[in-house]
Every structure is written in structure tokens, then in C-alpha cells.
Amino acid sequence: MNPTLAPVTSASLIRGEVAGLPGYDPGADPDDVAALSGAAHVIKLSNNENPYGASPAVTEAVRAGLAGGVSRYPDPTGKRLAETIGASLGVPAERVVLGNGSENILELLCQAVVDPGDLVVTQAPGFSLHETFPRVMGARVHKVPVAAEFGFDADAWRDALAVGPKLVFLANPCNPTGAMLTVGELERVVAATPESALLVLDEAYGEFARADPEYPDGLEALRALDRPWIVLRTFSKAYGLAGFRVGYGIASDTALIQALDRVRTPYNVNRPAQDAAVAALGDQAHLAETVRRTALEIARVTDRLRGAGLRVVPSSTNFLFIDTGRSSDRVARELHRAGIIVKAWREPGYETYIRASLSTPEDNDVFVGCLTEICTKDMT
Ligand SMILES: *Cc1c(COP(=O)(O)O)cnc(C)c1O
Numbered sequence: 001m002n003p004t005l006a007p008v009t010s011a012s013l014i015r016g017e018v019a020g021l022p023g024y025d026p027g028a029d030p031d032d033v034a035a036l037s038g039a040a041h042v043i044k045l046s047n048n049e050n051p052y053g054a055s056p057a058v059t060e061a062v063r064a065g066l067a068g069g070v071s072r073y074p075d076p077t078g079k080r081l082a083e084t085i086g087a088s089l090g091v092p093a094e095r096v097v098l099g100n101g102s103e104n105i106l107e108l109l110c111q112a113v114v115d116p117g118d119l120v121v122t123q124a125p126g127f128s129l130h131e132t133f134p135r136v137m138g139a140r141v142h143k144v145p146v147a148a149e150f151g152f153d154a155d156a157w158r159d160a161l162a163v164g165p166k167l168v169f170l171a172n173p174c175n176p177t178g179a180m181l182t183v184g185e186l187e188r189v190v191a192a193t194p195e196s197a198l199l200v201l202d203e204a205y206g207e208f209a210r211a212d213p214e215y216p217d218g219l220e221a222l223r224a225l226d227r228p229w230i231v232l233r234t235f236s237k238a239y240g241l242a243g244f245r246v247g248y249g250i251a252s253d254t255a256l257i258q259a260l261d262r263v264r265t266p267y268n269v270n271r272p273a274q275d276a277a278v279a280a281l282g283d284q285a286h287l288a289e290t291v292r293r294t295a296l297e298i299a300r301v302t303d304r305l306r307g308a309g310l311r312v313v314p315s316s317t318n319f320l321f322i323d324t325g326r327s328s329d330r331v332a333r334e335l336h337r338a339g340i341i342v343k344a345w346r347e348p349g350y351e352t353y354i355r356a357s358l359s360t361p362e363d364n365d366v367f368v369g370c371l372t373e374i375c376t377k378d379m380t
Contacts, residue, residue: 017135017136017137017138018136020135021132021135021136022128022132024128024129024132025128025343025346026046026047027046027047027341027342027343028046028332028336028341030042030044030341033336033339033340033341034339036336036337037336037337037338037339038339039338039339041339042339042340042341043339043340043341043359043363043366043367044341044359045319045340045341045342045356045357045358045359045363045367046341046342046343046355046356046357047242047343047357048175048205048237048317048318048319048357049236049237049240049242049357050237050238050239050240050242050290050318051358051359051360051363052240052289052290052293052360053240054239054240054241054276054280054286055239055240055279055280055282055283055286055287056283056286057279057280057282057283057286058240058241058276058279058280058283060279061275061276061278061279062272062275062276062279064275065271065272065275066272070271072271073267074267074269074270074271074274075271075274076266076267078098078269078274079093080274080278081098081246081248081269081274081277081278082096082098082248084278084281084282085248085250085281088281089219089250091219091223091250094254094257095250095251095252095253095254095257096248096249096250096251096257097230097248097249097251097257097260097261097264098246098247098248098268098269098274099246099247099248099249099264099268099269100245100246100247100268100269100270100273101234101236101245101246101247102202102204102232102233102234102236102247102248102249103129103247104245104247104264104268105230105232105247105248105249105260106129106130106133106169106200106202106232107129107133107136108260108263108264109133109167109198109200109230109260110133110134110136110137110139110167111137111263112256112259112260112262112263113166113167113198113259114134114137114138114139114166114167115137115138115139115166116137116138116139117138117139117140118134118137118138118139118140118165118166118167119139119140119141119142119163119164119165119166120134120139120140120141120142120165120166120167120168120169121141121142121143121144121157121160121161121163121165121167121168121169122141122142122143122144122168122169122170123143123144123146123169123170123171123174124143124144124145124146124347125146125176125177125321125345125347125349125350125353126143126169126171126174126175126176126347127169127171127175127176127202130169130171130202131143134167134169139166139167142160142163142165144156144157144160146177146179150177150179150313150314150321151179152179152181152182152185154185154188157188157189157192158188158192161189161192161193161194161197162192162194164194164196164197165194165197166196166197166198167197167198167200168189168193168197168198168199168200169200169202170189170199170200170201170202171202171203171204171205172186172201172202172203172206172209172215172216172218173205173206173208173209173215173315173316173317175204175205175317175319175355176319176321176343176345176350176353176355177313177315177321178205178313178314178315178316178317178319178320178321179313179314179315179316180209180212180214180215180316181216182214182215182216183214183215183216183221186201186216186218186221187216187221190221190222190225193227195227195228197228198228198229198230198256199222199227199228199229199230200229200230200232201218201222201229201230201231201232202232203218203231203232203233204232204233204234204236204237204247205237205238205316205317205318206218206233207237207238207239207287207291208237208238208291208294208295208316208317208318209316209317210291211291211295212316215316218231219231219250222252225252227252228252228253228256229251229252230249230250230251230252230256231249231250232247232248232249233247233248233249233250234246234247234248235247235276235277235280237318238287238290238291238294238318239277239280239281239287239290240280240290241273241276241277241280244270244272244273244276244277245269245270245273246269246273246274246276246277294318294358297358297361297364298315298317298318298320298358300361300364301320301358301364301367301368302314302315302320304368304372305320305322305368305371305372308368308372308375308376309375309376310322310323310324310325310371310372310375311323311325318357318358319355319356319357319358320355320356320357320358321345321353321354321355322353322354322355322356322371323352323353324352324353324354324371324374324375325352325375326352326375327351327352328344328345328346328350328351328352328353328354329344329346329351331344331354331371331374331375332344332354334370334374335367335370335371335374338366338370340366340367340370342354342355342356342367343355343356356371
């Protein structure tokens with residue numbers, strides 16, 4: 001053995017694009033926080049989940065499906081779910097793609113569309129995977145900053161889109177700010193997006209915003225357009241199925257769906273997840289109740305935090321982006337000690353912000369109490 005050679009490890013095999021990526025930050029582990037705080041009930045506000053749970057019809061459908069055994073692969077096309085989605089939206093099932101979460105579809109889109117060196121445009125602050133997946137493919141990612149007060153900067157978007165991106169990731173409403181683009185603002189983005197780019201509208205929180213007449217339904221806004229687009233939605237948030245991992249996309253044309261089918265792992269959505277999603281779609285009353293209760297809590301908690309002097313971005317979602325005025329990492333650690341998990345934001349310029357999805361009114365009161373205490377005690 002030559003002692004001057006460095007030891008061989010797998011590190012030398014890793015592609016440069018991958019080696020340079022930050023890991024995904026899922027937030028603190030609930031078991032760790034339970035151990036640290038001694039809390040019997042950890043309040044998890046870090047992943048924008050539904051605190052009220054899924055429709056009872058979901059459990060029933062999954063149980064019935066499991067009774068048939070689990071030894072067979074699921075339907076690789078998710079026919080029944082794709083047809084249910086298509087029928088509810090007036091779109092042929094051939095233009096619906098299913099994903100192991102809509103994150104899976106973000107990844108497939110990058111694999112199918114992005115060449116090394118391509119430009120991808122998205123938002124800042126934004127959803128980390130809108131940047132990570134393009135970078136895995138060797139893309140350059142330009143993040144368009146928000147305007148003052150977290151508004152939409154139409155000029156900055158127009159300039160970024162004029163450079164000629166291959167792919168545009170736009171979340172509406174936006175994660176982490178909770179802000180939404182209005183009908184007019186979305187129209188401006190669409191008009192400025194070159195037809196040589198794929199426009200991806202990520203509506204993970206659309207169900208929460210839909211009651212607002214200013215909120216544009218992405219599918220309605222895009223469906224008549226003769227250009228490439230895809231609208232992504234998920235069962236993880238308002239439908240309360242995060243544990244099953246199922247999301248979907250509605251595309252401008254079948255050629256895009258066929259490309260995604262070529263790159264995706266063939267059985268990407270498991271059978272219980274397909275059954276769960278069909279059942280969840282069938283219980284729109286449960287969805288409406290989740291949305292109603294969430295909106296009440298968003299309004300109530302926003303008022304209370306603002307009353308305590310904190311800056312809170314107006315939210316069209318189930319989470320709040322809150323300026324704590326101090327290191328968000330420190331605030332998050334103090335909350336952990338009280339058995340509460342939020343996401344400390346780390347994007348440059350937002351290191352004093354936390355993102356907290358809301359829970360039940362009781363949990364939210366505990367959160368408001370702890371946060372205001374942390375944020376007032378060292379102010380004097
Ligand atoms: C949560 C989220 C998703 C998708 O989550 P899945 O669980 O993978 O469906 C997609 N986009 C944004 C912006 C999100 O916040």
C-alpha cells in the first residue's frame with residue numbers, strides 16, 4: 001500500500017452538484033424535543049401539517065384495501081385516483097401525474113426537463129426543494145426576492161424571466177411567507193414567462209386560499225393557454241395525508257406526462273396512499289371544515305402576536321411567517337425546551353424569522369404564550 005495516497009472513500013465518487021448541496025431541514029425531531037422538554041405532548045408546528053387529521057373515510061378505505069393483502073404491486077398509473085382527480089377538475093386522466101408527494105413531481109420535472117447549465121427561476125424566500133432539485137441536475141437557480149412587505153415584485157420577475165429560464169417554480173400561496181399572488185399578479189408572471197420555459201405552479205396550500213376572491217385558481221388561469229405548464233397540488237396539507245405521501249400534477253399536455261412517466265420509478269405511489277387519496281377527495285365537507293377552522297386560527301393568532309408587538313406576514317395558508325427580532329435559531333431552541341417545534345428560517349436576510357404552522361386552538365395558545373414571553377423578556 002502506498003502511504004502517500006489518501007484513503008479511498010465514497011466521497012470522491014459524489015458528483016460536484018450533489019456534494020455542494022445543503023441537506024433538507026425537516027425541523028427538530030419530536031422524540032428529541034419530548035426528551036429535552038419532558039413534555040408529554042409535543043406541539044409540532046414545523047411541517048405545515050393538518051392538526052385535525054384526515055377524513056374518517058380515509059382510515060376506512062385504507063383498512064378495506066389492506067384486507068385484500070399487500071403482496072401485489074399497486075397500479076403503476078394510479079388509474080382510479082387519476083380518474084377521480086381528472087373528473088373533479090374537468091381534465092382527462094391522461095393529463096394527470098401522481099407523485100410520492102408533490103415533491104416527487106418537482107424532482108421528476110427537473111430530471112425530465114433540466115440540462116446542466118440551464119436557468120431555473122424561483123422565489124426568495126422560498127421552498128428549499130425548488131432550488132435543490134434543479135441544482136442536482138446542474139442548473140443555475142435565480143431566486144427573485146419579494147418586494148417590501150413580502151409583496152410580489154412584478155418588475156424583478158419580469159427581468160428574471162426575460163433572461164430565458166428553462167423552468168419556473170412559482171408557489172402560490174408562497175412557502176414560507178404565506179403570502180399569495182393575486183389574479184392580476186399571476187397574469188403578469190404568465191405573460192412574462194417565455195413559451196420556451198415550463199411554468200410550474202405549486203399550489204400546495206391552494207385549498208386554504210381558495211375562499212379569497214383575489215386568489216387565482218392556477219388551473220383556471222392556465223388551462224386555455226397554448227404553452228407548457230403544470231399545476232401541482234398535494235394531499236399532504238389541507239387533506240391531512242402527509243404520512244401517506246401523495247401529490248399530483250395537472251399538465252398542459254400529455255407529452256409532459258409521458259416524459260415524467262419515463263423518469264419516475266414505476267410504482268411511485270403505494271396502494272394505501274392511492275386508496276387514501278380517493279377517499280379524501282370524496283369528503284369535501286371534511287376539507288371545508290379544516291379550511292374553516294384553520295382560517296379562524298390564522299386570524300386569531302395573527303392578531304394576538306401582532307398585539308404583542310411581533311411582525312407577522314398576512315397569511316393565506318395554515319402557517320405564519322413571524323419576525324422574532326432576534327436569532328430564530330435561538331428562539332427555536334427556547335421553544336424546544338417548552339416542547340414546541342417551529343422552523344427557524346435560515347435564508348439570508350430572514351434569520352430572525354420563524355415559520356410556524358398552526359395547530360388546535362389549545363396548542364396555539366401555548367405557542368403564543370411561550371413565543372411572546374421569549375420575545376419580550378430580553379427587550380427591556
Ligand atoms: C409541503 C409542500 C409541498 C409538497 O409536499 P408533499 O408532501 O411532497 O406533497 C410542495 N410545495 C410546497 C411549497 C410545500 O410547502
